[in-house]
Amino acid sequence: MQINWEGVMPAITTKFTSDDQLDLEMFEVNVKAQMDAGVSALILGGTLGEASTLSFEEKKTLIIETVRIVEGKIPVIINIAEQTTKGAIEAAQVAKECGAKGLMMLPPMRYKANSYETVTYFRAVANSTELPIMIYNNPIDYGIEVTLDMLEELLDCDNIQAVKESTRDISNITRIKSRFGDRLKVFTGVDTLGLESVFMGADGWVAGLVCAFPAETVAIYKLAKAGRAEEAIAIYRWFLPLLELDINPQLVQNIKLAEVATKIGTENVRAPRLPLQGNERERVLKIIKEGVATRPVLPEYKSL
Template sequence: MKVAWQGVYPAVTTKFTNDDKLDLKMFETNIQAQLAAGVDGIILGGTLGEASALLEDEKDTLVSATVDMVAGKVPVIMNIAEQTTKAAIIAAEKAKKNGASGLMMLPPMRYKADDHETVTYYKAVANSTDLPIMVYNNPVDYKIEVTLDMFEQLAECDNIQSVKESTRDISNITRMINRFGDRFKILSGVDTLALESLFMGANGWVAGLVCAFPKETVAIYRLQKAGRHEEALKIYRWFLPLLELDINPKLVQNIKLAEVATGIGTENVRAPRLALSGAERKHVLQIIETGIKTRPELPDYLNL
């Protein structure tokens, strides 16, 4: 299935049962809520998906099961976060075999590769597959920045098509557009900068709080793209305290707690992560409860 790299792409959480197995029933409940809200793709195995805690067979199951669940409505994207080029190439092969339509790729994990090593890593994987690739550029959390000069080299690979822009520097969107035009699609990867990024020309939004609030997220995107900026901004201002739950070391626990509150998830996380407790839990619940109580009425955003 062709990947347009525009619109809202939820980086979905992975659901677990109380005995720490994949909870595909609740996972499908969430996926169907995303589809009903009008999302444009599904991303598996990102930070929110607890990728580092998933077993290899679980990743295979998630991809194939999600492909079945979406039934061709939207593309399924698998994240690659590996320590070696060899493992990344194998992961790309498995993602395609299991039905993924595209890949999101982090730079090499653990080892802080230099620019040349990072470019070589991306090119090796890109040249090993025909799946389209979105570069995940997040130097704040993963310590390697994919610079504009590096993108110049990556542009040689036709299937490196987009970037999840998570540098936290809004002006980087303008730099990308000034240098490359529309060669790379740009998707905001930071919830609290998403609308600002769309105003600056980003094509889409890889979203986190969409996991709990899919309709509001898609409404913001579609209203902005339709030129109804004030309506988008009003919803975004309501959303911001919730979006800030995504820029936190415990974003997985925060967002899963929000999914419970909206009825499309469970709180179960995989150790060493633990569910929130005490004052921390009370604080997050207060933000979620306030958001739900003041939830805005949405226009008919699906028919703009």
């Protein structure tokens, strides 16, 4: 399966039971809700997936289960966030063996690599696999910026095909498109810039609140791409208070609370994360409650 780098791709959450085991039953409920809404791929193993807390066997189980659930209808993409080049190459190999069809790659974790080291890291992994790759550029959260010059050095790797743009500088979408055209597909990775990014030419949206509100997220994207801007903006204005829950250190807890409200998830997180408490919990629940109570009636969007 070739990946068509466009559309909404959820950074899917990992579901846990109350006794801290993988909740594969609720995980399947959520995956099927995403597919029914019309997402174009699923991304496992990101921050929202609490990948840093998962064992090697749990990661393999999630890949295999997701591949089983989707039945080849949409690609499964694995996020790689490793401390070593060797570890990243091994993770890419395991992803392919388990049935994944693509990779999303962060720069090396913990060690703040310089530009030369970062490019060498990406190139080594790309040359080790046939899987198509989306580079994840998020210097705010991970401390390393993948500049346009660095991206240009990587274009000799044919399987580096897309970039997830999370610098919060929306003009970077224009810079990438102006310099590389369609050689690199561009995804926004910031929920609160989702619609704006699509209007500026982003090919897709790696989304967070889609985990709780899949139909609304896909509808915004498809309406915008179809030129129905006013309809997209109206839904997006309703959505923005919820989308802001993604730009928060407790984004996992926030989004899982929203999944509970829409009945496609549970609140369970893995320690050291803990469920929200006190005033912050009440604040987030109020936003979610208001969002659910005013949830818009969507136009038919799937055929757009």
